[in-house]
Amino acid sequence: MKTNNLYLHADGDAFFVACELTLRPELRGKPVVVGADRGIAVAMSPEAKKIGITRGMPVFQIKKLYPEVVILSHHFDLYEDIEKRMQQILSSYFNKIEVYSIDECFALVDPSEVKYFGGEKNLLAELKREIEGTLNVTYSLGLARTKALAKLASKLEKPGGVVALLAKEDEIAALKRTSIDNIWGVGRRTIPRLKRFGLKTAYDFVNFNLPPSFSRPMFEFQRELQGEEIFGVSFNADPRDQKSIQATRTFRPASTDQKVIWREIAKNAERASEHARELRLVSNKVGVFVKTSEFKYKFDEIKLPMFTSDPGIILDAIEPRFPRLLNKREKIRSTGVILYNLTREESVPLDLFGRQDKILKKRIVEDAADKIRAKYGQGAIRRAASLANLKRK
């Protein structure tokens, strides 16, 4: 049975800025940037884009070059709240939706639905009216035969665009208008490879005979753009199915001091394991990295002696391997800790000696610490390591 599914993609316009403006309407019409704490611009209002600010531009540079720009720091709770309400709106229209990221959703659109609204134009207009009326935030909408085409469609007339690609000729025109640099799934490594074959647009990509040396995802994105349904809309993932958790922080000034760097790693291990405990997940493999002031990464991976979310055990495992990430000459600007192989606590098999069991009991201590932090703030409790030095205990 051949169905004619359609896919909707909704993409928040300058989402973090738009969310901030719901609380600070007096800033509307001004150049506003949301900058990840003292770091780089992650979202820009159209006015800020117009004067030349781009994603990734360092905040210090923006301040210097464009003193008139308002720079806000981010508030993820607010964005998540608006995302949830967006999810509710979409759920009231469609049976199957997928929250792809904090500012993007997909929905599977049944053709009967389109009919019910009297055509795709009406459906999209109605949806847009409801979203913007309720949330006071604008989204660009794309409707097409596949996910990849819908995503391409929503990009075409950002911000605030509503683009339906139903007729074949519209689809072709849209592919021709999209540069090879802006294709979902084709990243910075692959773009130059494709350009070497003379490809310039998504249309060229769709009609290109990909050599087998390209990876599977590349073939899948290509077929999606050709109109073949490869990616379905998946129901929202349970956070407990998450496969990794990471915590990383940049610190200033960059340092070669082992104690300083270790303290940062300890803080990250605490934050990552706290997050794991919130989700009641445990890990048996940990990754640790440092980033030098030249932006060079050094990475190591360590198998843990058991499944755990205890920062003490995690730090004990990292400690002997830590010195080889450093050398005297290179300054370190940030560190990170990543927990892999996340497994639900309740599904971890107990080992022969019941060690695992003791670890889980030890969790109670950490839980108490988490509660205190929740009540009195992050600084209330810290492991000795993140306060002081290499010699813990």
Add this chain to the structure above:
DNA sequence: TCTGGGGTCCTAGGACCC
């Protein structure tokens, strides 16, 4: 004093087994 932070999936190659 200069550039966040947090994720997923694929692949090639080695170990091991029959």
Add this chain to the structure above:
DNA sequence: TCTGGGGTCCTAGGACCC
């Protein structure tokens, strides 16, 4: 004696995404 051909699991590293 002179080395086939699978399968599966794990790992490290790379590529992609927001």
